Amino acid sequence: MSARADTQSSPIDSAKLLAAVALFLAGVAGFYWFGEFSVLYRALALVLVAAVAAAIALTSERGRAAWAFARDARQELRRVVWPTRQETLQTTLIVIAMVLLVAVLLWLLDMFFLWGVEALVRPGG
Template sequence: MAARAESNGSAFDTAKLVVAIALLIAGVVGFYYFSNEALFYRVLGVVGLSIAATAIAVTTNIGKTFLGFLKEARVEVRKVVWPTRQETMQTTLVVVALVFLVGIILWLLDMVLFWGISLLTGQGK
């Protein structure tokens, strides 16, 4: 009996998700169908249908799980120790300097290999 109730809830959730997707599609189609109307009203219609679709999707098990995930992610972002402006600038300068240094090393390596290949093949000056 419990499995039957669970499958009905799942089927109902699937129906809700289908309705939510249909609302989103209707919003996009309506946006282009009413192309002769003012842009403000068309955007308002798309936003309204998107909010309605989101409200319907959030009531499903998948939507509730996704909302829980977003709340947990927000908590984790608050735990992050963000670098100061000075630390960011110092790190950026170190990265730029190392990229420049590696570029010079690769350029020199390329010159040496080109010189060696030219000597071996006899195509040098």
């Protein structure tokens, strides 16, 4: 990342972020306030308000930094070497087998401890 990410934001940037948050919250409140209208229209209006709020937020220094971070994360995600279907299936089967093995071992250990406690507290034992 660049060194600019460590700089403090200006009051104008803070005002932009506050306006974006206020606009989005007003959109959410409006979504519920106009409950008698169709959900489709209210959802479209909320998406529009959220887009405008995001556009306002992206004009600030923090918004641009967040956008750059998201862009870098997307590029990094493209570099990931994803496992093949066969590797995924084999790994899943190994995990399931190990879970079953540990479950049986814990069940046997529990039965052993139960037998030991019953032997200690059994009347006449």
